[in-house]
Amino acid sequence: MDTRVCIFAYGQTGSGKTYTMMGKPGRDQKGIIPRSLEQIFKTSQSLESQGWKYCMQASMLEIYNETIRDLLAPGRSSSEMPGGKQYTIKHDSQGNTTVSDLTTTNVFSTADVTSLLEKASHSRSVGKTQMNEQSSRSHFVFTLKIFGSNESTGQQVQGVLNLIDLAGSERLTKSGATGERLKETQAINKSLSALSDVIFAIAKNDDHVPFRNSKLTYLLQPCLGGDSKTLMFVNVSPEASSAGETLCSLRFASRVNACEIGVARRQTQSKSSSDNSNRLSYG
Numbered sequence: 122m123d124t125r126v127c128i129f130a131y132g133q134t135g136s137g138k139t140y141t142m143m144g145k146p147g148r149d150q151k152g153i154i155p156r157s158l159e160q161i162f163k164t165s166q167s168l169e170s171q172g173w174k175y176c177m178q179a180s181m182l183e184i185y186n187e188t189i190r191d192l193l194a195p196g197r198s199s200s201e202m203p204g205g206k207q208y209t210i211k212h213d214s215q216g217n218t219t220v221s222d223l224t225t226t227n228v229f230s231t232a233d234v235t236s237l238l239e240k241a242s243h244s245r246s247v248g249k250t251q252m253n254e255q256s257s258r259s260h261f262v263f264t265l266k267i268f269g270s271n272e273s274t275g276q277q278v279q280g281v282l283n284l285i286d287l288a289g290s291e292r293l294t295k296s297g298a299t300g301e302r303l304k305e306t307q308a309i310n311k312s313l314s315a316l317s318d319v320i321f322a323i324a325k326n327d328d329h330v331p332f333r334n335s336k337l338t339y340l341l342q343p344c345l346g347g348d349s350k351t352l353m354f355v356n357v358s359p360e361a362s363s364a365g366e367t368l369c370s371l372r373f374a375s376r377v378n379a380c381e382i383g384v385a386r387r388q389t390q391s392k393s394s395s396d397n398s399n400r401l402s403y404g
């Protein structure tokens with residue numbers, strides 16, 4: 122049985138999505154990723170006394186111009202040309218997702234994850250826009266797979282946590298994008314609108330949900346809707362010059378927040394787990 126969770130950071134370029142998800146390493150300003158991992162490791166340790174043993178596997182990828190890149194691949198650096206391996210996404214009948222050839226690393230502590238995050242941040246596609254000196258030009262997806270087994274009761278549980286730093290939503294004129302940057306911005310905007318199409322199709326209970334319209338939505342298909350839990354942070358910039366973008370982001374947030382897209386069911390039999398959420402939470 123699987124518990125699947127997605128947490129997104131959405132917003133205009135430079136509004137603090139990466140800061141929200143990663144924090145500032147080394148300055149004790151932790152983001153959602155290190156905080157979640159700390160919590161997970163703490164909880165797994167506290168459950169040891171009840172016979173639970175956990176195995177955790179992390180992977181990190183980015184989707185840049187609709188192409189998957191493995192951020193933990195040996196020898197990977199941001200100067201590498203895109204292309205090379207063609208990573209393909211597969212879902213099995215149980216809703217387990219695999220990406221072919223993607224590096225998956227066993228992690229045993231928060232320190233392990235921190236060093237992987239550092240490695241991944243050096244490999245991420247960044248570029249300079251008028252809005253942000255170090256702008257993320259890709260969607261970043263951190264995935265933690267958790268396998269738990271209880272020696273005394275024989276129970277087994279599985280979970281998947283996806284933490285996603287989306288590429289910045291931005292209007293072409295404002296971002297100052299030309300050439301490659303323009304192509305990137307168009308790809309980003311297209312995939313963000315594919316994400317909202319999927320969310321709203323699930324909310325409306327449409328027969329067809331267009332998961333296949335972008336790599337991001339196809340990758341996350343089993344983790345969106347159904348029994349899964351999804352949370353979205355919307356980051357906005359307080360500057361007056363960003364008012365137009367802020368309004369767009371807030372409009373998007375209020376539409377998303379109005380979505381009730383399913384009932385998140387508790388999937389584990391662990392006596393200690395709480396079941397206080399029966400609604401997918403957006404916004």
Ligand SMILES: Nc1ncnc2c1ncn2[C@@H]1O[C@H](COP(=O)(O)OP(=O)(O)OP(=O)(O)O)[C@@H](O)[C@H]1O
Pocket residue numbers: 132133134135136137138139140141253255256257258287288289290356
């Ligand atoms: N709450 C905050 N406190 C302190 N600094 C912040 C905060 N939010 C953002 N920053 C800083 O603002 C700058 C832009 O933030 P960040 O890179 O997180 O934006 P972003 O939304 O991820 O942008 P992009 O989409 O272009 O990648 C960074 O230098 C970041 O450290």
